[in-house]
Structures are given as structure tokens and as C-alpha cells.
Amino acid sequence: MVAFKDLTLREGSQVPGLEISADAGRRVLDRLADLGVDCVEVSFPRAHAREEWFRHADDRGLRTAALARAVPGDVDAALAVDPDEVEVIVSTSDRQLEHALGKTRAEAREMLVENVARALDGGVHVGVTLMDAMRADHDFLPDVARAAVDAGASHVTLADTTGAGTPSCVEETVGVVADAVGHDAAVAVHTHDDMGVATANAAAGVDAGATRVDATVGGIGERAGNAPLEEVAVLLRERGDDLALALDELAPAGRAVHDALGVDIPPAKPVLGERAYRHESGMHTAAMLDDPGTYEPFDPATYGATRDLRFGTDTGRGAVRALLRDAGVDPTEDAVAAALDRIRDAAEARGNPLPEADARDLLDDQ
Structure with missing residues (x-):
């Protein structure tokens, strides 16, 4: 069974010029509840708490996640909004470690382990996202994933942060990490559409052992966007995968989310566009x-x-x-x-x- 973690609100908040009002956020959450997504990553609380969205999601029976970098201030801010889950993120490619984080591999590994423990002390479930995983070294990546799981992480998400991955690359990378964590944690995949293959990359991740897909409605997200939830869902279902979604709500919910956010749907957009059928x-x-x-x-x-x-x-x-x-x-x-x-x-x-x-x-x- 493949589950979906929706990131429309959190990723949408990073889109230049897209301002999401409190009411629009609630309307999005209502439709995600109708769709039956497994979890909603509501916000990055260190920047925008959006506590009202967390409480509305609770009222609608949605499982919530808050994003935190692997630093104490972020973890504490995430715990303050009382989510069901804290997602602790850290860069894993040498390029990002040097130029974005300014840390060595060992330092990044230690940061992740320490902040997974800090989040767990807050009484919530904890998952980790390994950023730029598709460009990370295949010796370091499973090592840091295993360390996070040993520290108590319940899942490991492999993020193609720059959208640089291809299906074969994603399948190989997810497979390496899935082998490393075994049955001790779930593996998820998070893809971006910079090269137009986010949907195919998400499916490749599932082929390699991922049991959850990060996605956004319509692919809404910074730059070229994320894997479109509706496209991934249709692709997986049509090839025979079982999905934890209310499939008959896919197109209506997707269109309603765009309406709530004031984001136009391109006429030829797969699944949602007015010319799609x-x-x-x-x-x-x-x-x-x-x-x-x-x-x-x-x-x-x-x-x-x-x-x-x-x-x-x-x-x-x-x-x-x-x-x-x-x-x-x-x-x-x-x-x-x-x-x-x-x-x-x-x-x-x-x-x-x-x-x-x-x-x-x-x-x-x-």
C-alpha cells in the first residue's frame, strides 16, 4: 500500500508571490481530508507557525507534520505547534554540506542524530528527510539513514531537492537506503520537477521500496514544483499499485485546492486540466x-x-x-x-x- 504525504501548504508557502491566507489554508486542508491523504506537512514553524492550520487539520482528522532543520531552535519551534510528527531535515550531498550547511559529513550526521533525539523527547513521532539525496555519496547516505533510524526515526525520506535525479538514479538511491534500514523504518521519496520527471521519479522510488510519496496538489511548489499528487496517484493506480487515497475525489479535490489558492490550472494539465479529457x-x-x-x-x-x-x-x-x-x-x-x-x-x-x-x-x- 502506497501512502501520500501532502506538502501543498508548506511548499506553496515557498512559492514567490503566492500568499496563502488563513482561510485558504483551511479550505485546502478540508479538501485534503476528503482525499484521505496519510499526512499533511503543514508548515516550517521556525519561519511561519501556522498553528491555526494545525488545529484545523486536527479537527478534520488529518495527521500533521512540522518541518525542522537539524538545529535545536527549529525542533523546539516545531514541537510548539503540537504536530503528530516532526520531520527533521539535513543536507547529505557534499556540495550542499560545503556550500549550504558548512559542515562535514560527520558533523551533519551528529546534528541529525542529536535533533532526532530532541524531537523524540517532545513526545512526537519523528521522521527524517535527507536533502539532495540523489547527489549524495552512496556510502554516506545509507550510513546517515541508519544512524537516524537507530536514534529513533520512524521513516527516512529521500529528497531530490534540486530535481536533478532521473528514474534510474532514484531507484538506485532508494534501493541502497531501503537495504540499509531494512524493516526498522519506512522509506519515502520526495521529488521535484525541474527536469520534468518528478512523477516518473516518484514511481521509481516506489519500485525500489518507498512506501510513501511526498507530493503537492498540481505540483505546486518553488521553482518547477514538486511531484503532482494527482499524477503520481493515477500512474501508480493504473499500473496496479494499491493506494491509500479516496481516488474518486482526486480531480474535484485538486481543482478545489487550486481555486482556494488562486492558482490557475493549465488547460492541458494531466488529470486536472479542462482539456485533459x-x-x-x-x-x-x-x-x-x-x-x-x-x-x-x-x-x-x-x-x-x-x-x-x-x-x-x-x-x-x-x-x-x-x-x-x-x-x-x-x-x-x-x-x-x-x-x-x-x-x-x-x-x-x-x-x-x-x-x-x-x-x-x-x-x-x-
Whole structure:
């Protein structure tokens, strides 16, 4: 069973220009509760406590996580908002250790272990995120993961912080750490979309043993964003994985979250976009009236979305013939030609192709 940790609010708060009001945050949490995500990483309390969101999440039955760097001040700030879980993070690549953290490998390992213990003393569950894991040394990474688990961490998240990973790299990295921690802790994967492969990378992490995926609705996050929760969920489900999600809420919840945040959904966005299930091509619609799966990878209804067949200037005779049969009209050549003219004229007058229901209504009295 693959679970999801949603980071939309925490990652969204890092998007330049995106200001999330208290009310918008509550609306997002309401939809995440409907979706049934395993956990919500609400905020980085050292910067923004957002305690009202933690309490609203509690009221909605959501498990909450607070982010903390591996320093005492961050851990104490995280404990102060009373989360269910504290996620302690530390850089693991040599590049970030030198230029971002200014620490050696040994110092970073010690910081992590000490602050895992500090968080555990606060009476919460503790997980760790190893940042820039896909560029970390494969001797050091399992060593620091094992040290965190021995200190009491219940899970280890491997973060592709810069989005530099590829599926093969992610699979190898997750596999190395999964072998190191064994059954003593769960492994999760956290991917970014800088090279357009965050969804594929998340799936590769699951292939290698990750049982939880960090994701955000619509991929909302800094730079090119994170793995889009809805895309990862559909990919995993369609290939046969069991998911801990209310799948029929996927599209409605995703669209509602974007609405709450005031973030537009690109029309061609997979799963959520308004054109994601729209077809007009004559060859496509004709076949899909007989068998929708002819030109669809999955049934939109599974994820709470609706198929959208359109009829207009690109509609062919085969599609019209199928509509006439459904309407109980003998699809003679003259009837097809007349119906095609009516559809094209109506679409031209409207300035847009007709939805399937309107096209059917137009032909019902033919």
C-alpha cells in the first residue's frame, strides 16, 4: 500500500508571490481530508507557525507534520505547534554540506542524530528527510539513514531537492537506503520537477521500496514544483499499485485546492486540466462513442472527472453516424450529411465545438 504525504501548504508557502491566507489554508486542508491523504506537512514553524492550520487539520482528522532543520531552535519551534510528527531535515550531498550547511559529513550526521533525539523527547513521532539525496555519496547516505533510524526515526525520506535525479538514479538511491534500514523504518521519496520527471521519479522510488510519496496538489511548489499528487496517484493506480487515497475525489479535490489558492490550472494539465479529457478529432470521437478506452489511458470517472467529447468543424461522418444510431435515426448518407451540416453550423454560430449532450439534443428531432 502506497501512502501520500501532502506538502501543498508548506511548499506553496515557498512559492514567490503566492500568499496563502488563513482561510485558504483551511479550505485546502478540508479538501485534503476528503482525499484521505496519510499526512499533511503543514508548515516550517521556525519561519511561519501556522498553528491555526494545525488545529484545523486536527479537527478534520488529518495527521500533521512540522518541518525542522537539524538545529535545536527549529525542533523546539516545531514541537510548539503540537504536530503528530516532526520531520527533521539535513543536507547529505557534499556540495550542499560545503556550500549550504558548512559542515562535514560527520558533523551533519551528529546534528541529525542529536535533533532526532530532541524531537523524540517532545513526545512526537519523528521522521527524517535527507536533502539532495540523489547527489549524495552512496556510502554516506545509507550510513546517515541508519544512524537516524537507530536514534529513533520512524521513516527516512529521500529528497531530490534540486530535481536533478532521473528514474534510474532514484531507484538506485532508494534501493541502497531501503537495504540499509531494512524493516526498522519506512522509506519515502520526495521529488521535484525541474527536469520534468518528478512523477516518473516518484514511481521509481516506489519500485525500489518507498512506501510513501511526498507530493503537492498540481505540483505546486518553488521553482518547477514538486511531484503532482494527482499524477503520481493515477500512474501508480493504473499500473496496479494499491493506494491509500479516496481516488474518486482526486480531480474535484485538486481543482478545489487550486481555486482556494488562486492558482490557475493549465488547460492541458494531466488529470486536472479542462482539456485533459476533451476530444474532437473525427477519428477519435467516432471510435470513443463505441469504446472510450480506444483513445484514453484510463476512465476519468475513476478519479472524479468527466469525459468531454466535442463536435464541430472537425467532426467526421463516422461520429455523426454513431450519434444518429444512438438517437434511433437510420444513418443514411443523406441523414449523415444533414446532421453533419447542423452540427457544424451550430458550432460555427457558437464559436466553439458542441459538447456531446448538445450535439445529441440537436439530432434527437432529426
